[in-house]
Structure formats: C-alpha cells, structure tokens
Amino acid sequence: MTELSSIQRTWRNPLFVWDGSQEAEKLPTPTFVSHQEIWEATRASRAKLLPVGRLRYYHKWAGHGQNLWRRSRYFPTRRRVLRIRGEYNKKSLRREKTIIDKRPIWWVMGLVALALVPLLTPASLENTLLTAGVTFGIYAAINLCWMLVIGTASIFSLATYAIVGTAAFVTAYSSTMFGLPWWLLPPLGALVGVIFGGIIALPATRLDGFYYALLTLGLNELCRVYFVTSREFGSATGGLYGAATYIPQDWSSSGQLQLAYYACFAVMLLALLLYRFVNGRRLGRILRMAPEKREAFAEATGVNFRQARVRVFLISSVGLGFIGGFYSANYGGVAFSIFSFDTVLLGLAMLVIGGIGRSEGAVLGTLIVVFFDKVLITLGPARLIIIGLIMLFVVLYLRNGLFGIKQQFRSWRDKKKSERRSTRAEKGGEMLPEEATEARNVDDLYRRRYDKMQREFLKTLVKPEVIEEHRRAPQGQHSEALERLLIYFRNQPQPDKYAITALQSINGFRIVALSGHRGVAPRVVEDKIYRSPAEAYHGVFLRRVQDLLES
Amino acid sequence: MDVWFVISNTIVLACIYGTLAIGVSITWSSLGFLNLAYGFIFAFSGYGAWLFAQHVSTFGPAVLACGILSGALGGVFVCALAFIPIHDKPNFTIRGLIATLAINLIGTQSLLWWFGPRSKNLPEIFGTWKLSFSGVTLTADRVGNVITSVLMLLLVLRWMRSSRRGLEIRAMMMNPHAASIVGIGVRRTSFYVMAITGALAGLAAVLLSQTYYISPFGGLTPMIKAVSIALCGGLGSVQGAVIAxxxxxxxEALTTVSIGGRYVLITQFLMIILILLVRPRGIAGILDRAREA
Known part of the structure; x- marks a missing residue:
C-alpha cells in the first residue's frame, strides 16, 4: 500500500481551463493497470501438459495399400488379414497407413516363437522345457475350451477337468481293454465328452452363477472319488496306464519329446480355431448381447440366450472330451491327479491371471502358470504358493487379468482427468463445463466469460482515490479509472439497477432498485434519505462498488 | 445293529457338516461372499488345535477352544485379505470367489510346506467311555460330537437372535443396502461374520478329527459337503441348511446300507441335482428373495 501511494499518479482535468469554478485542476489517481494482464491470465491454460500418454499413439506406415489389405481375407472366413486404414497426411500431403488392430501380429509372432522353441532350446534344458511345453499345449487347449464356457457362455463351471479326466479314463480303459488304436481315442473322448457334458448341462439351464459353480465343484470331487475307488480304473496304481500312444517307441527320447511338443501345439491351435469359430461368430455374438444381469433385456429383444449357452457348453464339452482322449494317447494313460482340487485351482489361476473372456488371456495365463509349475520344479511347494500369490494379486488389484490392465489404466486415467478438470473449473458468473454443454445460447457463455474478465479488471481499479474523486464530483469529467467503472455500471441491464427517487414531501432523495418490468414499481433498497442529488449519486456508486467487489 | 450304527454315524456327520453348512450360508447371505477358503480354515484350525495339544496341554475342552479360536482367527484373516479390499469393487462376487480359492491354494500349500504331508491326530477330547442301551453302543466321541455341535449351533443362533451384533448381522442378511444406510458398517460386520463362521469351521475341524486325521488337504471334502448341503438347503437359510x-x-445312510459306500457321493449329487432342478434356489430359498449379488 505504501508503495502504491508513493508512485501515485495525478490526473489533470482537461476541462479545467474552460470552467474552473467547480473543477479541481489535479487529482490523485491509482496507477494504471493493464487489462491485458487479466485477459492473459484468464486465457492461459493451467492444465499440466505431460509429454506422453494423453493421446493414443499409432505408428504411421508410408505408402498406399489400404485397398490391397481390404481385398485379402483369411480363406474360410470373411475376416480381413489386418485392419488397416489409409489416409492422407494433411500436413505433408503424403499417403500413409495405420494398423488399427495389431493383435493378429502379436498372435503370429507369439505362435511362431512357440513353434521355434524346440529348435532353439539348449540340449541341457531340452527335457525340462519340452516336457513343460507338452503340458502347456494340452492345458492351453483345455483352458481355451473352458474360457468358452466361462467367458463366452458365462456359465461358471468348475467341472472342466472332470470332463477331461472322464474322457481320458474312459479312452485309456477302452484302449487297454479292447486294444483301440491311438487315433480312435480323441474321437471316442469327444463322444464321452458330449455325453458327460449333456448330463451336466441339464442343471445349467436352471441354475445361475454360483449355484452352478458349487455344484460343479462337487461333481469334480464326485468324479475323483469314483475313479479313485473303482478297481477297474486302477485304484491300486494311482492311475490307468498302458493305453495306445501315437509316439513311436523306437525313436530317441528327444525326438519323442519334439513330436509330443508339436502334437500338443497342434491341439492348442485347434482349440484356438474352435475358440475363434464359437466366440467370433454367431453364437458369440448372441451371447455378447446377453451379458450377466442383462439377460432379461436380451430375452425381450428375442435372443434365446439359454439355448446359445447350452450349445456353447456342449461344443466345448466335445472339445474337452477330444482333448481328454488326446491326453491319454499322449501320455499313454492318465493319473488321478487330473481330478484333484489343486488341478482345478491351477486351471482357474491360469484363466484368472490372463483375464477371463479372452483367448490370449487363456494362453498367456497357461504359459505363466506352467512355467512356475513345471519349469521351476526345484522350488517345491513354494511354486504353488507363488502361483497362488500371483492369482490373489491379480484378483485383488486387476479388474480383468493381465490383458485388462490396459483398459483399467485408461479408465483410471480418465477418472483422474475428470477429477482434475473439476478442480480447475472456476465459478463467478462463468458456467461450469457441465452446464455449458446444456446452455441454449452459446453467445451467453462468451458474454459471461467476457463479463467475468471485465469485472476482474474493474475490481483492480477500485481504490480510495477513485471513491474520493467520485465523492467530490459524481458528475462531470472523471479520471480514466473512475470513468471505466461508471461506464460499466451504466451499461448493466435494467432489472435490479439502482436509481434515485426524489421525495417531494420532505425534499430528500432515496435509493431504489428498478424492477425491470413495465408497470411494476421499483423497490426501496435502503431507508437512508439523502439531502442532495450528489450525495444520492455517491450512495448509488458505493452500493454498486460494493456489489462489484462481492461478485 | 448295523442300521443303528449307520444312522448314528450319519447323525454325527450331519451335525458336523450342518455346522459347516450354516457357516457357508450365513457368510453368503450377509456378505454376498462365497468363502471357498473354508477348507483352509478347517485345516488351519485343526493344526492350531494340534499345536496346542502338542505344546501346551491335552485337556479336551482347552484343545476344543483352541481349535475354535484359531478357526475364528483364520476367518478374520480371510476376511481381511479377500473381503475388505474388493467388497466394493466391480464384479465382486466372482472375484471374491477366486480370491478365496487363491487363499485356499496358498494356505494349504503353506501348511503342507510347514507341517509336511504326514497327517496328525488329536488326543481324545471326550474321553474313552461308552454308553450302551438296548443294543446300541454309543462311543464318547459320537455323543460328544453331537452334543458339542448342537450346543455351539444353539449358542450361535441364540447370539444372533438376541445380541446387538446378531441384530446387525441379521439386518445385513435381510437387506445389505438398507443396513448400510441405517449405519451398520459392512466392514465391521464382515469381521464378526467371518470370525463366527470361522469358529464354526474350527469346531467342526476338531470334532471331525476325532474320526479322521488332520492333514493339509483334509478340509476339502468337508468343505465340498458343506457347500453342497448349503446349496441344497438354499444359500442363506439356516433352517434350509438343517433340513438339507x-x-x-x-x-447317505440309506445308500450305504442298500448299495454300498462307494456310491454315496453319486446318489448325493443326483439328489442335489434333482432338488435343484425342482427348486433352483434350494429347499428353503425362495426365488425372489434370494440374494442377487
């Protein structure tokens, strides 16, 4: 304040030379404030601009080729090889391409890497890695079929390994008893699978969610108890072995392992194909229409989701039975451990870690769990604890497994963004962003914004010198600051504008506020009665200044 | 008499499984949370009682109390680890189920790691006396099992009926949203519920260890039986669980006598499936009033 008064400026009245009777020649006036500063402060963006992560980044490939990519499709389907969008760069005026969906590329790279594993493994690790790879192939195939049941059909079934195990035991038994060749085992298993699946699909039509999960958990235990106690299925030896196998016994052990690896890999590819054909086509579409808790809506629109669910369940049962038959043809038999509760838990861990409802989730989850379970076998029971901890972590912190991280991160970032935006929004006549979208007249938004800036500026002009100047002479020529204030006040709309009435009876003046409507009398603002018009003018000025400072 | 023997055996098992099933039922209906870590809590309290019997005293009631306490501790542990972090997150029911399964996996494997695969047995809690009248011989552990489990159940039900906390739990069972509106904290109540149901599991573990042994995976079969009984009776209904x-x-008794013990599970599941096909929400569950989420 002291600094301000030290650099106080003076205002020279230009009219003084003509009529010097009432005017003062010089008056103190506040320092000049540029309205440009307010303008710039208002217009400046206070959003922190971070260098990454605000826009989705796509690499742009040069050249034409959109139509070329549109023409080629996978043979049996109408699906395009890659979704590629072509466009002109508006700045460089060059043609460029964008790969919209990169997932097929990742799939091909991953599958090629898996196919190359046996060729690249060092000889010392070959036994461990390829045995784990065989397990991985079979379990990935089982999990893909299971994912169809849980993800696509949203039937929370835990009896998957019961189907696989039953098919494996029945085929192994018939192979040892009747001497069936190995190539008959998978089809026989598929037959067993469809029968078993048909039996357990029966309650699935009536029960929902958890009731079915608990029931199938019990069914799994039932199968385990039945097969463990039955004599013909080898209760004494811990499993049933001696079934026909496709692996020639006269090959070297590494050759046998490689053959088994590629056979299991092929089974996994078949399961992927099945997944694609069920999930990506009509049945999958129908079931995507009827997610959990919105079944009634789907039913009302004519979607027969129950039938579709049972169909998916039966199809995946066929697949699971096939895999069961392959299982006994691969290992030459089957052990009781396939029914154990830990197997179910590990399978569920595979699905959950990858993310339910995605084929890539099933495969990646299987890879992680099999790596811990079969490759790090030296860790002992600790490896199952590690898998359990990963599963717990994923369930507690991730909404939909590892492959849901991206989406979860995006929604979290959007939440944070909107939180920050709401802290940035200011009031004061301006509209909030939420109201602004619903405003009828967009001009109004700009007027309010301009008005707010103007008021911000005018507030800086209100100083004791200005008020003193107005008290001296409410009318006539004024300094720049006071003139700006008065012009703003005079330009306000009629409703609630202050005015002065002359009281003839007592020869005084009083401040009123106009109603703004024709025929409605002004209302009295205060009881104070002024002796002269000049005093009343100043009273109005003070009120307006007060209103301005309060706004 | 063979039939009498089987029937008394069944009554004993039904008491124990009923205790577990009521625990499952209460947890589901009050918290909307399906605790499949029950097998772990079961084994955990068994080992707790065993450690107490090994190192402190073999006095029967003390061992029993220790089993019950460690069961409650296990329940609180599961609640803090699986229920509290995700009970208000999207997709809670499935994630809660999977989280308890993960805890089950971790817990049983840790027990296996710590105590080894050899099963343990507890001392005779109820002594070794016998009671025989009109051709029926009742051993001490059978009578003790039935009396203790019925007593414990009555105690818990009485507590739920007459105490302030029991009122809170019952309010949560009736309508969780309204309960939270009138100021019943979900988190606090969940600790009571899980402690109580864990204590029931601990009791069942100690009682069952009179017949079977304590092993890391020994909780699985009781859990599955309990869950299927709760399912059959209608999740969330105490009377339904008792009837089931x-x-x-x-x-079980009839199957063992007529066909053979091997087929018990098969007939049991056929029966459950039949009951659930007729009444999809169990014996006592009424379709509309069942808890949705």
Missing part, C-alpha cells in the same frame, strides 16, 4: 443336512444324511 438331515435329508442328505438320511440319503
């Missing part, structure tokens, strides 16, 4: 326990116990 009696019905399935009768079924």
């Amino acid at each position: 326990a009696v019905v399935l116990g009768l079924n």
